[in-house]
Amino acid sequence: MTINEAKNIDLEEIITKSNEYQKKYNLFVTIISDIKKNNLNGPLANVVYTTKDNFSTKDILTTASSNTLKNYIPIYDATVISKLNSLGAINIGKTAMDELGMGGTGLTAHTGPVINPFDETRIPGGSSSGSAVSVATNLVPFSLGSDTGDSIRKPAAYLGVVGYKPTYGLISRYGLIPLASSLDHVGVFTTNVYDVALVVDNIKGLDENDMTTFDSSKMDLLSNLKDKVNPKLFYIEELGDVPYFQEVIKKLESTGIKVEPVSIDINILNALKPTYDCISSAETTSNNSNLTGILFGGMGEGESTEEMMIDYRTKNLNSEVKRRFVIGSFVLQKENQEKYFLNACRVRRLIVENISDLFNTYDGLIMPASGGVVPKIKELDSEVNEALENNLLIGNFGGFPSITIPAANIDNLPVGINLTCQIKEDAKLLNIAYNLEEIINYKGVK
Amino acid sequence: MMNNFTKEIIDTYAENLLFRLSEEENALVLNEFVDIEERMNLINKIPNLSSVEPMSHPFPLDDVILREDIHEESLSVDDAFKNAHKVTNREVEVPRVVA
DSSP states (O other): OOTTGGGGOOHHHHHHHHHHHHHHHOOEEEEOOOOOOOOOOSTTTTOEEEEETTBOBTTBOOOTTOGGGTTOOOSSOOHHHHHHHHTTOEEEEEEOOSGGGOOSSSOOOTTOOOOOSSOTTBOOOSSSHHHHHHHHTTSOSEEEEEESSSTTHHHHHHHTSEEEEOSTTSBOOTTBOOSOTTTOEEEEEESSHHHHHHHHHHHBSOBTTBTTOOOOTTOOTTGGGSSOOOOEEEEEGGGOOOHHHHHHHHHHHTTTOEEEEEOOOHHHHHTHHHHHHHHHHHHHHHHGGGOSSSSSSOOOOOSSHHHHHHHHHHHHSOHHHHHHHHHHHHHHSHHHIIIIIIHHHHHHHHHHHHHHHHTTTOSEEEEESSSSSOOBGGGTTSOOOHHHHTTTHHHHHHTOOEEEEEEEEETTEEEEEEEEOOTTOHHHHHHHHHHHHHHHOOOOOO | OOOOOOHHHHHHHHHHTTOOOOHHHHHHHHHHHHHHHHHHTTGGGSTTGGGSOOOOSSSOOOOOOOOOOOOOOOOOHHHHHTTOSOEETTEEOOOOSOO
16 A cells, blocks of 8 residues: 555544454554544645554553553654654554564564464564554555664565665654664655655654754655666675575666675674674663663562562563573673673674775665565574574664665565665665666565 | 583673573573574674774764753653652652661
């Protein structure tokens, strides 16, 4: 469903459909049924959307799919929510996610696993799982998500939709419950690239409440889609041996687009995931130290304040979150800081500078968004090519704008390609993606 | 690789972060830690890291302009306590610290 097609949706019908889909896919934490049409005009007026449950919504339950926040009602709206409200877009629900954004399976929300609409024996991908499902099932034309490692772009690939995270700071994160602040991005799911430009033009911009935002007033994503550039792209040779991806490259080359393999030190590629694990675990350990139950969320039991906090966190954090916190604690131990945490930050620089230098020669980096179709739940522990499966982390390390678009179906399950450009070149990124989308001409899952 | 970790070390990491691990959770993390450390060490396979400046932000924030201080209304007491579980008058109620 496109944004234009969603303009005349009957709100009662959408609520009925949301409840129906909730029974089938368990994609919501909260369905917002108290909604009505407005008299506003503009491209997003009366367009329904969903938002991941880690965006603060005034007077509406916001849990980040965690028991630690199961009763938390924010007293303010995130900046992106305020902007969409003021444009007359209609938020119909808060979507389930991996708890606090930690995970890529969609199985760890406090409300239970989110179901893959194409094959219930497989994960939906995550952490923005419910958001991806809401767009993939054509319930809404767009959804807000967040992306710290690949949490928008990977589930988008698995479910055959478009997933975009912008340059770090293009869209305000004020009101987003943080995971790892130096890696967190706000982004969107849509069914097509044009709609990404339409939504993001309306939610980007400087925000005095988020000092990482930058002035993008001269960046017009939508109007920049018109004149196609003929891009020169590269892919990472060591990670490019994926049959569906090679097919896409052939297709692009047949239209005159240049795509060249570039070799990158395998040691650096193998370090992608551990670098992410070190940095994100350390940052999230610190960011989530406020989940004590004292000021919000509920309260633990104990004879001292400390005991109450321990009780609250012990009972309400899931095992995966605790695991990541323990890793965070490990890398931040005095004796480990230099060896792990600071060296991870050094490797991050090497990766970012390496890719950034290549953007002097090439317009963009094109990669398979995954090594294949979405995994089965029971195969989650199987060995994978870690560097390939985690290549999207590059976009978070450098804050590069990055988008996944559907590429093909394998056994009637979608796979996607990912495109990444230099920072603040979001307009170029969407222009190229718009072009590639037309060439690939993906028809959806039958 | 030998496991340098013990149940007690893992528990200490957890306790420093104000939570406890069940026996099962501890065993899970403990078993995984050899693997975690091995993977973390992939970082240290990269030569000459010590000469690289650690990166803590995706790119330099070179256009941050701090505004003048502006007087604003702060959060109301009612709003501040809206999500607190136990509130007495204008304070969150917790166990007495001083006898």
